[in-house]
Amino acid sequence: MTEGYVEEQLDNRPNNSDEIDLFDLWDDVVENKVWVLAGLLGCIILAALYLLRATEIFETQVVIKPPSDVHVLELNPPQLSATKLSSKGEAVIYEDEIFGLTAEQAYQEAQKAVLSKEYRKAFFKDHIPVIEEFGTVYSDKLLMNQNFANFDRLFSFSVSNAKKDTEQFTKLSFEFPDSQESAELLNAFVVYALVKKLEEIKTTLSGKVQAEILNLQYQVDKLKEEYKGERNRTLLLLNEAKHIAEKVGINKPAFDKNQVLTEEPPLYMYGSKALNAEIGAIKNRDSMAKDLSFGEEYFIEGVSQLLYRIDQLKKLEVDYSKVKLALIDEEAIPPTSPIKPKKLLILALAGVAGLFGGIMLALIMAAFKRHKEARRRRALKRLEKKNG
Structure with missing residues (x-):
């Protein structure tokens, strides 16, 4: 019994050799090649089934570039530019620019618009009926903000590098499960963003014009009030001087016009006749003003220029249909092939994974067979010794 036990332990002892016979491994793989093929085909079939069920994703893009000066000409009319209005070449009445937008500034505004998350969210809400048809993008189980977050991740952007690129551009890319809808939605968004930004500019321009009109008015x-106060004061002084001149009997100027005076003589010394004429001229301005374009305001220094400025601003018309904040250099077109899933890559990876998996199965099965064979031999030896 002791001898049999020792032999059994010797048979069960581990092989301490660190060497691996590659030829034995190869023989094991070849012998169990069915498992290699099974692993390979199994992974490829699973990958193919995934590709058949996976949602295809299409990518399209739009490129916008800066406009030329002619495209923003309507936003820079002379009425809005810096202007100096003066009376008799003296004090400046107006010198500030009301509104102006260069082509570069217009492009910057357009760039802000197409990159604006606020605009994307507004666009998303307006186009929910189209977007909700695609379950991978929209779900009734999610909140509005969650659905928008899923939609927003479909956008990507790239901006030109001044050091590397010769031209300025902004590129918008959009991924969507439908080829035709991807192009239509992206084109619609770009137009929506540019129109929305132009409406904001229109509101800003209109607001500044109205504010300037109110300021000028x-x-x-203020000048009219000052004029009326000065007019009434002048009439009072002239009437007072006329009354004094009549009292002292001065009808004509009481000084020689050719005489050099060291100081201005009192008004009454001009004589009642001259004073009456001056009073009459001031009072007759009302009737004279009827024949003037700006009425009595013509006699107020600076008012006629201000009224002309107001009139020009009120007549200002901007044709926004001629304004372009950016040029669409490349419109989105329906892509012909999806970017996801990458079929060849997935099948190749599945093949590699299946091959390795199959080899591992083959080696495991070979090891299992050797183990069974070893146990069978040990059992036979024990049986022979027992019978012997």
């Missing part, structure tokens, strides 16, 4: 009213 305030200046006009």
